[in-house]
Amino acid sequence: MRARDLACDFPTVTVDTPVYDAARLLAEQDLPGLIVVDGRGLPVTILPGTQVLRLAVPGYCQDDPALARVVDEAHADRFLHALAGRTVREALPAQPRELPITAPDATVLELAALMARTHSPLVAVVSDGALLGAVTLQALLDRAVAA
Amino acid sequence: MRARDLACDFPTVTVDTPVYDAARLLAEQDLPGLIVVDGRGLPVTILPGTQVLRLAVPGYCQDDPALARVVDEAHADRFLHALAGRTVREALPAQPRELPITAPDATVLELAALMARTHSPLVAVVSDGALLGAVTLQALLDRAVAA
Numbered sequence: 152m153r154a155r156d157l158a159c160d161f162p163t164v165t166v167d168t169p170v171y172d173a174a175r176l177l178a179e180q181d182l183p184g185l186i187v188v189d190g191r192g193l194p195v196t197i198l199p200g201t202q203v204l205r206l207a208v209p210g211y212c213q214d215d216p217a218l219a220r221v222v223d224e225a226h227a228d229r230f231l232h233a234l235a236g237r238t239v240r241e242a243l244p245a246q247p248r249e250l251p252i253t254a255p256d257a258t259v260l261e262l263a264a265l266m267a268r269t270h271s272p273l274v275a276v277v278s279d280g281a282l283l284g285a286v287t288l289q290a291l292l293d294r295a296v297a298a
Numbered sequence: 299m300r301a302r303d304l305a306c307d308f309p310t311v312t313v314d315t316p317v318y319d320a321a322r323l324l325a326e327q328d329l330p331g332l333i334v335v336d337g338r339g340l341p342v343t344i345l346p347g348t349q350v351l352r353l354a355v356p357g358y359c360q361d362d363p364a365l366a367r368v369v370d371e372a373h374a375d376r377f378l379h380a381l382a383g384r385t386v387r388e389a390l391p392a393q394p395r396e397l398p399i400t401a402p403d404a405t406v407l408e409l410a411a412l413m414a415r416t417h418s419p420l421v422a423v424v425s426d427g428a429l430l431g432a433v434t435l436q437a438l439l440d441r442a443v444a445a
Contacts, residue, residue, distance in 0.1 A: 152371065152374075152375045153371070174439060174442065174443060175443050177439055178436065178439035178440050178442075178443045179443070181436060183330075183347075183419075199348075199417065199419075200330075200419050200435045200439075201346075201413045201414055201416075201417050201418060201419055201435060202414065202417070204410050204413055204414050204435065204438075204439070205414035207410065207442075208407065208410050208411050208414050212407060212411045213411055213414060213415060214415060216408065216411065216412070219405070219407050219408040219411040219412075220405075220408060222405065222407050224299065224300070224405050226407075227299075227405035227406045227407035227408070228299045228405070228406050228441075228442070228445045229442075229445045230406060230407045230410060230442065231442045231443060231445065232445065258366070258367075258369065258371050258374035258375070259374045259375050259377060260355065260359060260366050260369050260373075260374035260377045261363065261366045261367060261374070263351050263354065263355050263377060264355050264359045264360055264363065264366040265363070265366075266348045266351055267348055267349065267351045267352035267355050267360060268360060268361065269348075270346065270348050270349070270417050271348060272330075272346075272347050272348055272419075288347045288348060288351065289325065289328060291351075292321060292324055292325035292347075292351070293325050294375075295321065295325075295354075295375075295376075295377065295378045296321060296322050296325045296326070296378060298375045298376045298378065298379065
């Protein structure tokens, strides 16, 4: 079992996608994260779901629980809308050390170690300069449990 | 909208649960992570799915991609079974700085900031020394998109 056998088609966004649309895609398609691609369709970064959420949380609330607490309930409920028009580009976090991107011949164990190391429930599979698809934590676990 | 309104019943494991059973629970119930509870039912730690996977990846493969690569495909496929009998206690990672645990009156924004900060798609809601349930990233996004 290799990455190529586990990879599925996966929706992508670009750096020009509004943050709200990215969050809606994640919610509506029940995705574990998003792949951000460049103009050639190659992954620029992979965002686990929690980090898509991070794009949508105002900077002053991210690291200080006390500041998130002073926003009243009605405004807190609509936090996604407060960022109308803001794109993924403007909200991208500092590039992580290692991206969850691998080659088609990666084994199940390599995929598992990569997901664990990068805290990403989603690994992009790239071959010859093209995105083949993605392996999700769920797909990996389903096969590992059945093995 | 508060944490208490979004919290749902959520399966728990203990430190005595075998790692294989924890991984199977995650796979079969399509959970974003697991809550590890003590004898009184209170959360000891919350493990995002990728960190449950980490429990199951041999230590020597976790941080060195080259070492994961030398394990042949047949053994890699069965990596979960190689840890038969190992419990969650033996595999728990060093305690993270902040756990994704909150009170029932946390707002949607506080929940979002906590998930982003702790990289956890799962927040445990605790009140008066009892686990009320958990809020998942998916439940949070569904409400935030609809708000």
